[in-house]
Amino acid sequence: MRSFEKKDMKAGVLAILICAMFICIGFSGCTQQQQEEQTEIKNPSTIVKYDIGDAKTLDPADAYDTGSSEPIFQIYDTLVTYKGNDTLTFYPCLATEWSVSNDSLTWTFKLRQNVKFSNGNDFTAEDVKYSFDRVLTMAAPESGVDWILAQCMDMNSTTVIDDYTVQIKLTQPYGGFLSLLPFTIGAIVDKDYVEEHGGVVAGVENEWMKSNPMGTGPYMLDHWTRATEIVLNKNPNYWGGWEGKHVDKVVLKYADEAATRILALKNGDADFTYLPYTNLEDVMGEKGIVVHPFDSYDIIMCVINTKVTNNVYLANGEVRKALSYAFDYDTAIETAYSGYASRLAGAIPNGMPYYDTQNNGQPLYNYDLTKAEQILDNAGYTKSFDLDETLYRFNGTTIRVFFNAGNAEREKMAIMFRGALDEIGILSSVIAEGWPQLLHRMYTTDDWDLMFIGWGPDYNDPDDYIFPFIASADVKGDTYNTGYKNETVDEYLLEGKYSADPAVRAAAYKGAYDIYIQEPSFIFLQQRQYIRPWRDWVQNYSYNPVREWYYYDYYKAYE
Amino acid sequence: MKIWEFIVRRLLLLIPVIIGVTIITFTISHVIPADPARAFAGGPKAQPDVIERITKELHLDEPIWIQYFYYLNDIIHLNLGKSYLESRPVTDSLAQYFPATLELTIFAMLIAIPLGIVGGIISAIRRNKLSDHITRIIAIVGYSLPIFWLALILQYILAYQIPILPLEGRLAIGMSAPPSITGLYVVDSILTGNLNTLGAALYHLILPSFTLGFATLALILRMTRSSMLEVMGMDYIRTGRAKGLSERTVIYKHALRNALIPTITVTGLAFGGLLGGAVLTETIFNWPGIGRFSADAVLGFDFNAVMGFTILVAIIYVVANLIVDVLYAVIDPRVRLGGGG
Numbered sequence: 001m002r003s004f005e006k007k008d009m010k011a012g013v014l015a016i017l018i019c020a021m022f023i024c025i026g027f028s029g030c031t032q033q034q035q036e037e038q039t040e041i042k043n044p045s046t047i048v049k050y051d052i053g054d055a056k057t058l059d060p061a062d063a064y065d066t067g068s069s070e071p072i073f074q075i076y077d078t079l080v081t082y083k084g085n086d087t088l089t090f091y092p093c094l095a096t097e098w099s100v101s102n103d104s105l106t107w108t109f110k111l112r113q114n115v116k117f118s119n120g121n122d123f124t125a126e127d128v129k130y131s132f133d134r135v136l137t138m139a140a141p142e143s144g145v146d147w148i149l150a151q152c153m154d155m156n157s158t159t160v161i162d163d164y165t166v167q168i169k170l171t172q173p174y175g176g177f178l179s180l181l182p183f184t185i186g187a188i189v190d191k192d193y194v195e196e197h198g199g200v201v202a203g204v205e206n207e208w209m210k211s212n213p214m215g216t217g218p219y220m221l222d223h224w225t226r227a228t229e230i231v232l233n234k235n236p237n238y239w240g241g242w243e244g245k246h247v248d249k250v251v252l253k254y255a256d257e258a259a260t261r262i263l264a265l266k267n268g269d270a271d272f273t274y275l276p277y278t279n280l281e282d283v284m285g286e287k288g289i290v291v292h293p294f295d296s297y298d299i300i301m302c303v304i305n306t307k308v309t310n311n312v313y314l315a316n317g318e319v320r321k322a323l324s325y326a327f328d329y330d331t332a333i334e335t336a337y338s339g340y341a342s343r344l345a346g347a348i349p350n351g352m353p354y355y356d357t358q359n360n361g362q363p364l365y366n367y368d369l370t371k372a373e374q375i376l377d378n379a380g381y382t383k384s385f386d387l388d389e390t391l392y393r394f395n396g397t398t399i400r401v402f403f404n405a406g407n408a409e410r411e412k413m414a415i416m417f418r419g420a421l422d423e424i425g426i427l428s429s430v431i432a433e434g435w436p437q438l439l440h441r442m443y444t445t446d447d448w449d450l451m452f453i454g455w456g457p458d459y460n461d462p463d464d465y466i467f468p469f470i471a472s473a474d475v476k477g478d479t480y481n482t483g484y485k486n487e488t489v490d491e492y493l494l495e496g497k498y499s500a501d502p503a504v505r506a507a508a509y510k511g512a513y514d515i516y517i518q519e520p521s522f523i524f525l526q527q528r529q530y531i532r533p534w535r536d537w538v539q540n541y542s543y544n545p546v547r548e549w550y551y552y553d554y555y556k557a558y559e
Numbered sequence: 560m561k562i563w564e565f566i567v568r569r570l571l572l573l574i575p576v577i578i579g580v581t582i583i584t585f586t587i588s589h590v591i592p593a594d595p596a597r598a599f600a601g602g603p604k605a606q607p608d609v610i611e612r613i614t615k616e617l618h619l620d621e622p623i624w625i626q627y628f629y630y631l632n633d634i635i636h637l638n639l640g641k642s643y644l645e646s647r648p649v650t651d652s653l654a655q656y657f658p659a660t661l662e663l664t665i666f667a668m669l670i671a672i673p674l675g676i677v678g679g680i681i682s683a684i685r686r687n688k689l690s691d692h693i694t695r696i697i698a699i700v701g702y703s704l705p706i707f708w709l710a711l712i713l714q715y716i717l718a719y720q721i722p723i724l725p726l727e728g729r730l731a732i733g734m735s736a737p738p739s740i741t742g743l744y745v746v747d748s749i750l751t752g753n754l755n756t757l758g759a760a761l762y763h764l765i766l767p768s769f770t771l772g773f774a775t776l777a778l779i780l781r782m783t784r785s786s787m788l789e790v791m792g793m794d795y796i797r798t799g800r801a802k803g804l805s806e807r808t809v810i811y812k813h814a815l816r817n818a819l820i821p822t823i824t825v826t827g828l829a830f831g832g833l834l835g836g837a838v839l840t841e842t843i844f845n846w847p848g849i850g851r852f853s854a855d856a857v858l859g860f861d862f863n864a865v866m867g868f869t870i871l872v873a874i875i876y877v878v879a880n881l882i883v884d885v886l887y888a889v890i891d892p893r894v895r896l897g898g899g900g
């Protein structure tokens with residue numbers, strides 16, 4: 001029996017040794033391989049991008065998410081567009097020139113000739129009228145995105161003058177009209193093709209167009225496997241031609257796991273990928289990988305519920321001003337965004353027209369707890385509530401700070417903010433809730449104090465930012481249900497909205513900002529930077545915060 | 560009771576099971592105060608008419624029990640509703656993602672079942688020998704390693720450091736799926752005679768199916784070993800040996816059949832469990848299966864998708880249990896199906 005146990009033990013030890021040996025061999029293989037360098041360009045005529053978030057639809061008349069707009073921008077063209085990283089100039093695309101009447105109501109577009117859709121059909125003014133009318137008739141049943149055109153257009157707006165001239169008569173002057181057109185909603189579809197496949201039915205989505213797009217853009221759809229990839233091949237009929245350096249194929253891959261995307265970028269399967277800020281250091285400094293930030297139009301804010309029915313203290317503009325001094329902006333940029341964000345002066349992001357009407361583009365509030373305490377004391381909100389031998393303001397009322405669960409950056413900022421509020425004698429709590437729950441809280445219950453939120457662009461005009469945030473609900477603003485209302489601010493914003501004169505608009509936005517910022521309903525936190533690490537063999541990549549991706553411009557080579 | 564009567568009876572049981580499961584899931588998913596209509600319509604950018612339309616479609620403006628009856632009515636008409644996250648009918652999503660999970664599970668089982676049973680037998684008949692120790696270590700490792708860790712390590716070593724296997728996906732980057740007949744790429748590419756796709760599909764199955772199969776392999780191996788050991792100690796085995804039967808006959812004919820009953824039970828349940836989707840394996844290997852779909856649906860309050868997934872999993876479990884019970888009778892003639900024997 002004894003010898004049997006001994007033998008057992010020997011066998012056991014031997015078994016463990018054998019297993020350990022296999023593991024060691026495995027890892028030694030790793031270290032040997034690590035020293036090898038991989039420089040050969042993978043798939044030289046294809047660009048592969050790994051990202052998260054599949055498209056929902058490829059129909060430009062109903063697309064309202066970044067996952068959908070990216071492929072749509074490659075397949076369809078718009079009348080005017082943006083190029084490279086320039087957000088201040090409109091470039092010709094399907095329209096070669098345009099003019100506007102003196103009353104800013106009638107726009108005339110001369111169209112590009114000899115343009116064909118990828119199916120070979122000719123592009124004419126009829127297609128432009130059909131595309132805009134289709135958006136307004138179909139009324140984007142899935143997304144409601146038709147509001148963008150419906151702001152200033154109706155079914156009588158677009159008139160065909162001749163085969164290559166269209167006229168658009170606005171229902172009211174709109175300062176941001178031209179900047180609506182480069183958005184996906186302005187994509188031009190082939191009238192005959194759509195009519196062959198379901199046509200336009202008021203209020204009903206077109207199932208065919210959701211997954212069978214066809215446009216005049218540089219690429220056309222090869223296949224779309226949901227939750228896997230969208231593959232685009234070059235459109236041989238593209239009016240821009242294929243001379244020069246371009247790729248023949250674009251693959252938009254979707255992978256939820258960051259570790260998988262990191263390996264794909266490292267081994268060259270991916271030419272671009274999305275990584276959370278905290279994962280950027282995993283690829284930083286790697287040979288063959290470029291990590292470069294660009295200013296995006298994504299802004300982050302802390303919304304304040306100013307309704308007196310919710311919280312009498314936050315209804316006071318002085319308190320909200322004090323809160324703006326209590327946020328440690330620079331530390332938040334470092335800790336939450338690893339430094340990849342910049343300060344935000346107001347609702348209009350840096351790079352967008354009229355940005356500098358906001359205190360010359362400089363943030364008015366900086367982190368200054370002494371000043372915050374001073375403002376609160378002067379407003380009569382002294383520390384008088386005794387809780388465990390510590391004095392608090394607002395009679396001990398707790399300010400509840402919400403953020404959407406799972407958003408690590410906002411969680412860090414909310415916790416940080418709670419610390420600062422505690423220092424100036426304001427009791428607070430941080431609460432994470434799912435997105436649909438937060439929306440319920442914000443729009444149905446009004447039962448919230450502060451909420452961290454973000455906003456991205458629909459089109460490149462301040463009216464898409466400052467108006468929905470600051471204008472009151474009475475003039476169809478106040479998207480975040482803050483309850484803020486100042487009639488003079490409303491007047492300024494309406495003036496900016498309906499004028500096409502840059503000087504008038506600039507004065508209006510400055511006027512609105514100067515009043516608003518003294519009683520803010522938002523703490524303007526950061527403008528995030530856009531980073532998609534890429535392989536250094538990709539050339540000519542530039543980022544445009546409005547249009548983001550334009551693969552026709554990129555190619556793969558070492559230069 | 561005849562076997563088909565038993566099967567029909569068990570399948571009829573599906574109806575109360577589905578009703579029970581849907582009541583529980585429906586209640587849990589709907590009692591949390593939330594605004595899914597606004598979330599689906601674009602959050603703060605949502606337009607009032609779209610919110611109203613979705614609210615009406617989902618009957619969110621009605622009391623919860625009325626919402627449930629609307630839902631039940633739709634199910635009776637085989638309508639699982641629309642997935643708002645995917646902007647298409649839930650049945651379309653399930654029809655795409657379930658075959659992906661089924662294919663992965665089948666291949667995981669093809670690895671786990673034979674290796675697990677053979678390993679278990681070897682381990683049992685060579686108890687306390689080197690081979691027993693090795694298989695036991697494999698079992699313990701398989702049982703205790705977190706699957707996401709194993710997946711990441713295998714991916715890192717075999718797809719990145721020694722790149723002999725693909726990193727992720729069901730097919731090579733940019734490759735079209737075969738025309739969908741069953742949704743199983745391997746089967747569909749055979750049926751359509753597409754050898755390229757077949758090769759790519761099999762190649763892409765190796766890593767995820769091995770990862771998924773490894774934990775199940777450990778389970779089957781342990782179960783087979785312990786029940787084999789128990790059976791090998793029985794009197795009738797000793798009798799068999801005493802009357803001069805060959806060791807092979809004793810093991811494979813007499814011992815194994817008896818020892819397999821508990822193995823079948825755990826295998827059946829594991830199979831059912833895997834068909835419900837392996838979220839972590841699917842996520843890491845970017846396998847567009849039902850696990851990933853359901854996780855996204857839960858997080859996004861996509862009620863219809865959550866309910867559709869739940870019903871599917873309930874059916875899978877009932878059918879898996881049924882198959883296990885039928886297999887009992889096939890393997891052990893003493894087992895009679897139904898309550899009669």
